[in-house]
Amino acid sequence: MRDVLLLIRHGQTDWNLEGRFQGAREVPINAVGREQARRNGRVLPSLLGEHDWQFVASPLGRAQETMRIILENAGRPDQPFVTHDPLKEVCFGAWEARTLKELREADPEAVATRKRDKWNYVPPEGESYAMLAERFGEWFKTRQGRHVIVAHGGITRVALHLLSGMPSASVPQFFIPHDRIIAILDGKALVI
Structure with a gap:
C-alpha cells in the first residue's frame, strides 16, 4: 500500500481575515470557511478512489468543524x-490574538528577529516551526497508509518540509489555501 497524505487546512476564520495569530486558540470558522470546507468535501471523493483511508483532524474546533463539513459534502456524513494533539497548530504563545502590525509597534526587534529566521524563531511562551516539525514528525512516524488530515497552515507547511523536501527557510512563507487539498505522494506535492 502506498503512503498518501491528503492535507486540508481548516476553513477561514475571522482572525485569518484580520491577520491575527491564532495558534492554539479556539477560533471558529466563519461563513466563508464553511463554504471552503464544502468545496473541499465535493472534491474529496474524486481523490479517495476505492482505497481504505484514515480520517484524522487536529483537536482544535475549527479543524473538527471543517472535517465534519467536508465529510458531509463528500457523501460520508457518518x-x-x-x-x-500533535496536529494542533504551531503555538504562538504571547503573540496569539495579535496582528503583526500590533507586534511591530510593541516589539519591533522581536518581529525583525522572526523575519530573519521564521523556521527557528520561538515567540514568547510559544514554539517554532522547527519544534512543530519535531512534534508532527514523531506522530507521522507512527502512522501508515492513506490519511486525510484536516489541520492547520503550520502543520501543512511542516509536512511539506518533511515529506517533499521543501527547504525550511521557505516553509514559513509558503501560502496554504483554505479552499484546496494538498496531496503528498512519493515525496511530491500537488495542490488540488
Whole structure:
C-alpha cells in the first residue's frame, strides 16, 4: 500500500481575515470557511478512489468543524475520524490574538528577529516551526497508509518540509489555501 497524505487546512476564520495569530486558540470558522470546507468535501471523493483511508483532524474546533463539513459534502456524513494533539497548530504563545502590525509597534526587534529566521524563531511562551516539525514528525512516524488530515497552515507547511523536501527557510512563507487539498505522494506535492 502506498503512503498518501491528503492535507486540508481548516476553513477561514475571522482572525485569518484580520491577520491575527491564532495558534492554539479556539477560533471558529466563519461563513466563508464553511463554504471552503464544502468545496473541499465535493472534491474529496474524486481523490479517495476505492482505497481504505484514515480520517484524522487536529483537536482544535475549527479543524473538527471543517472535517465534519467536508465529510458531509463528500457523501460520508457518518464517517468516523480521530483527533491527535500533535496536529494542533504551531503555538504562538504571547503573540496569539495579535496582528503583526500590533507586534511591530510593541516589539519591533522581536518581529525583525522572526523575519530573519521564521523556521527557528520561538515567540514568547510559544514554539517554532522547527519544534512543530519535531512534534508532527514523531506522530507521522507512527502512522501508515492513506490519511486525510484536516489541520492547520503550520502543520501543512511542516509536512511539506518533511515529506517533499521543501527547504525550511521557505516553509514559513509558503501560502496554504483554505479552499484546496494538498496531496503528498512519493515525496511530491500537488495542490488540488
